Every structure is written in C-alpha cells, then in structure tokens.
Amino acid sequence: MVTKIKKIISSSVVLTLVSLLVLARGTFAWDGELQIEKDCEAVSGVLKINPDSQVVEAKINGVSTRQLDLDWQEESEITFEAFISWDTGETWSETKTVSKPAECEEPSPTPTPTPTLTPTPSITPTPTLTPTPGPEPEQARCSGLSVSPEEGTAPLTVKFTGSGFDKNGPILEYEFDFGDASSGQPQIWKQKESDAAHKYEYPGTYVASLKVKDQGGQWRDGSGDCKKTITVNSKPQVLGTTTGSRLPETGIPSGLALGFLPLGLLGLFFYRHFKIL
Numbered sequence: 721m722v723t724k725i726k727k728i729i730s731s732s733v734v735l736t737l738v739s740l741l742v743l744a745r746g747t748f749a750w751d752g753e754l755q756i757e758k759d760c761e762a763v764s765g766v767l768k769i770n771p772d773s774q775v776v777e778a779k780i781n782g783v784s785t786r787q788l789d790l791d792w793q794e795e796s797e798i799t800f801e802a803f804i805s806w807d808t809g810e811t812w813s814e815t816k817t818v819s820k821p822a823e824c825e826e827p828s829p830t831p832t833p834t835p836t837l838t839p840t841p842s843i844t845p846t847p848t849l850t851p852t853p854g855p856e857p858e859q860a861r862c863s864g865l866s867v868s869p870e871e872g873t874a875p876l877t878v879k880f881t882g883s884g885f886d887k888n889g890p891i892l893e894y895e896f897d898f899g900d901a902s903s904g905q906p907q908i909w910k911q912k913e914s915d916a917a918h919k920y921e922y923p924g925t926y927v928a929s930l931k932v933k934d935q936g937g938q939w940r941d942g943s944g945d946c947k948k949t950i951t952v953n954s955k956p957q958v959l960g961t962t963t964g965s966r967l968p969e970t971g972i973p974s975g976l977a978l979g980f981l982p983l984g985l986l987g988l989f990f991y992r993h994f995k996i997l
Contacts, residue, residue, distance in 0.1 A: 752812040754780075754802040760824035764789045765800035765816070774807040796820045860886035860934035862942035867928060871951040876920045878950055883914060884932030884940065893933040899926040899950075923954045 753768040767778050767786040780788040780802050790798055797819050804812040864883045869876070880898075884891040893912055901907035902921040909916060920926060930946040931939045 752778075752802070752804040752814075754800060754814045754816055756800070756816060756818050758818055758821065760792070760821060762789055762791045763798050763818050763820075765802065767802055767804065769804065776805045776807050777803070779803045792820050792824075796825070858885070858887055859940070860884070860888070860932075860936070860938070861940045862930050862932045862946040864942070865928070865930040865946045865948055867948045867950060870948065872953065873955055874921060874923045874952045876950070876952045878918055878920065878928075880916045880918065880928065880930070881914060882916075882930040882932065882946070884934075884942075886932075886934040888935040890935075891932045892935065892937075895931040895933070895939065897929045897931075899928050900924075920950065920952045923952050926950045926952065 752770075755766045755768055757764045757766060765780050765788045767780065769775055769778065769786070777784065778786050780786070780800055782801070788800065792798070797817055799815065799817045802812075802814045802816075861884065862882065863885045866881045868879050868881075870878075872878075880896055882894045882896065884894070891914075893910055894914055894916070896909045896911075896916045896918075898905075898907055898909070898918040900918065900920055903919070905918065909918075918928075926949070928948050928950060929941070931941045933939050
C-alpha cells in the first residue's frame with residue numbers, strides 16, 4: 721500500500737515538473753513579438769521583449785537591433801525576419817511581409833493613346849526655272865571720232881568731231897588726244913563741246929584718239945571706234961629755170977629776105993593781070 725502511494729507521489733511530482741517545464745517554455749515563447757509600424761514614407765520592425773527575460777541575441781533581418789527602419793523607395797512590399805535567443809538556450813523567430821498602405825500608392829497613369837499619323841502625300845518638287853540671261857546693260861562709251869581731212873600737205877589743219885553714249889544722260893566732257901604737240905600746241909585738249917581742231921605743222925603719221933566723260937564722272941574710250949590716223953605729207957618741190965644773158969633773136973636772115981623779094985613782086989604782077997592768085 722505504501723509502495724503504491726510512493727509511486728503515485730513520484731508520478732505526480734514528475735507530472736508537475738513536466739508541466740512547469742512546458743509552462744516555462746510557453747512563457748518564454750510569448751516574451752518576444754515583432755510589431756510593424758508604417759506610413760507612406762517608411763516602415764519599421766520593432767521587437768517587443770519581456771524586460772525580465774535574459775536575452776542573449778536579438779536580430780531583425782540579420783542586424784543586431786531591436787528596431788529596424790526601412791524606406792519604401794520603389795518597393796511596395798518589405799519583409800522583416802526577427803530572431804531572439806535567451807540564456808536558457810531557447811530561441812524565437814518570426815517573419816512578416818508588410819505591404820505599402822494602399823492610400824500611399826500613386827495611381828498608375830492612364831496611358832495616352834498614340835495617335836496614328838496620317839501619311840502626308842509627298843509633294844512633287846517644282847522644277848527650278850533657269851533664267852535665260854538677257855543682254856547686258858549698255859555701258860557708257862565713246863562711240864565715234866571723225867576727222868577731216870585725214871590726209872594732206874603740211875601744215876595741215878584737221879577738224880575733229882567726237883561722239884559718245886551714256887544711257888543716264890548727255891556726255892559731260894570730251895578729251896581729244898591729237899598725237900602731236902608741234903609749235904607749242906597742246907597734245908591733249910579737254911572741252912565740253914564735241915568739235916575741235918588741230919594744226920599739224922610737220923609731215924608724218926599721227927594717231928588721234930578720243931575719250932568721253934559719262935554722268936558718273938568716269939572717262940570712257942571706245943577702242944578702235946575712237947581712234948583715227950592722220951597722214952601729213954611734205955610740200956611738193958617746184959623745178960627751177962635758167963635765164964640766159966641775151967634774149968634769142970627773132971625773124972629770118974636778111975639774105976633770105978632779099979631772095980624772097982622778087983618772088984613777091986612777080987606774084988603781084990600775075991595777080992593783077994591774070995587774077996591767078
């Protein structure tokens with residue numbers, strides 16, 4: 721009987737110890753908790769531990785800390801992994817995945833439909849017209865030089881008449897180059913009139929030319945149109961005559977005259993009597 725009582729008591733003690741161990745394990749298991757705090761900017765994982773327990777190690781996402789703050793950045797979900805170990809050798813872990821608050825999510829932009837481009841009809845290029853070159857505008861110029869006479873005997877006076885063209889108005893001035901400055905005469909002579917004269921004192925060949933001044937004050941020539949050649953010849957030589965010391969005698973010799981006298985008388989006789997002559 722006593723033996724049975726001892727056995728019952730022993731069993732009770734064992735059961736009590738086992739219950740205490742189980743209760744102790746349960747108590748330590750609830751000494752740790754992972755709490756989440758979040759807003760639109762960041763999320764925090766916080767370990768809540770019974771201050772009376774002897775914690776050896778506490779980690780969140782592998783970092784030795786009891787609070788871990790993370791920014792959302794581009795993420796919409798963040799995962800926290802918590803771990804606790806006590807001096808009794810007991811451990812605890814928990815994993816929580818947290819989503820960003822719905823009110824913090826930016827609405828997805830409605831895609832703008834891409835407009836379909838209507839093909840533009842190609843434009844046929846208009847051919848560029850090449851302008852036909854027209855006649856160049858006439859330039860002012862000396863248009864002519866006339867001389868009279870072109871040839872003669874020295875001294876020779878020659879008359880010059882010049883002409884010019886300017887589309888902007890009349891010729892302002894004429895410049896004659898006579899090609900000769902004999903007897904102190906000017907070789908080049910300028911005047912407003914178109915007529916001039918020059919005296920060539922000595923024989924020779926002279927080239928006269930003309931320039932005209934246009935409305936712009938520019939002197940213009942006309943190349944060959946305004947050049948003339950004047951030929952001045954020497955005076956012709958007169959052959960000389962020799963005057964004798966005595967004038968030549970006139971009439972017939974006296975002897976011959978006496979010979980003709982009888983013949984004259986005979987002719988007169990026959991004329992009177994016979995009317996022969």
